[in-house]
Each structure stands twice: as C-alpha cells, then as structure tokens.
Amino acid sequence: MNLKSLILQALLVSDFGPRITIKIVERLREDILNGKLKSGSEIKDALKKSVLDLLTSKGSNTELRLGFRKPAVIMIVGVNGGGKTTSLGKLAYRLKNEGAKILMAAGDTFRAAASDQLEIWAERTGCEIVVAEKENAKASSVLSQAVKRGKEQGFDVVLCDTSGRLHTNYSLMEELIACKKAVEKVVRGAPNEILLVLDGNTGLNMLPQAREFNEVVGITGFILTKLDGSARGGCVVSVVDELGIPVKFVGVGEGVEDLQPFDAEAFVNAIFS
C-alpha cells in the first residue's frame, strides 16, 4: 500500500469522513511527493498538525460567552439520547463550582421522564429548577418562566434543557425557534449560548444534524459527548471546519465531573494515539 492510501485509511478509520480526508491529504500532497514525510512518526505529526489547524483555524474560542446582563441564558439542544440532560447537569456543576448561582429549566416537555431526570441532577448539584406546572405545557413557556425567575431572583445563569427528537422533525425545530424567542423577550441578547450536543458515536450523521440545528437556531458551540467509550469523534473536525463553530466541551462519562473544556491538542493526540 502506498503512503497516500495509508493516510487515507487512517483518517477514514477515525471517522473523519471523505470530504475532510481529501482536504487533509491534499494539504500533505506536496510533502508526500517530495519525500519529506518518510517515517511513521513524521506522517503522524504532519497529520496531527493538519487536523489541529482545521480545528483551530476559524478561531478556537472555547470559553462560554456569558455577557454582562444577568441572567446569562444557555440553551442545550440536540437529538434524543445524545446527552443533553446529562451535559446540562454536568455544566451546572461546573459553573456552580466557579461561583455562579444556577437555575435549571426543564424545557424538555416532550419526553415524560426528562424533567424527573433533570430534577435528579438539580438535587445532585444543589441547583434550583423550574419545571412545567401542568401536563402538555409548552417548552417556551417553561423557559420564559425560568428566565423571568432568574432575572427577579438574581441568578447568574439559567441552563435550559430542550426536547430532542430528530433534527428532521419539523415541530421540534419550530419549538426551538419559539423557545429562543421566548427567552429573548425576557432578557435582551439572550440566549447567550446555544450549545448543540453531539454524540461522539454518531459518525458521519453528525454533519447533517449540526447543519440543520445551526440553520434553524444558530448554534454557538458544541458539546461532544461519550468520548469515554470507543468513539473518537473524528467527524467533529468536519463539522467545525464546515460551520466554523467551536467545540466548547467534551463529555467523558456520566458523573458530575465528567465534562471537560475542549482541548484541541489533547483531542487530536487521542485520535492518533
């Protein structure tokens, strides 16, 4: 097998997808042809550098933008089962440890057990929570009520859970737009962040998901979950490169402390380890 095929195979195995794989190989083409890349370690280093460049070239600001108006509002969105509620709980724990007063909003009114699950996280992290007062409540009213309470009672951050379902579901997308408008009405400039949760196991489906959510509500960052398993999450490189939106956190387990700020270099090293 020649060098180019070896590189292609390495990238495809790591879930990079064909588009980004071709882009990386094109970038390395000259060095390959000149015989500059000879040893395995030289190839590995060149690949790592190339992927790191793709991840950071459009800015790699992984800090949360919480603005100066209180409360800051963070909406967590994504398809079902990706890890929205869990990531919200872990993020609450993290921000609370940094000294912020956190209010959770159980905006996933579609899945019956979702607000119970969030209540467990509220207890676990010692945060307060707003849940729907009646069955079939609109997600947008729950979020609006939570942000109003956040404003009146001096909370620093309101973390809003939202319903999952597939990114192709029309009513879900309509609901997300309504949620965004509802919080904007209460605090100007809100939501400060709309974080899309991407399951590290999703593979190439990540890209259409990210495109769709971004077109509908405007995503400001990603949370890449389940990196503690066998998933390497290589496909996120393609997502970041195409949309120019940074990964802000990675999920590495189900415990309260298992959310880490995204470290592009560590991520790339893990992919090529």
Ligand code: GDP
């Ligand atoms: P949601 O439907 O998007 O709200 O997803 P959940 O938060 O309910 O998560 C779905 C499942 O994935 C649960 O069993 C979580 O414990 C699990 N999960 C979420 N994030 C992670 C992670 O980073 N690592 C692991 N191993 N499991 C996770």
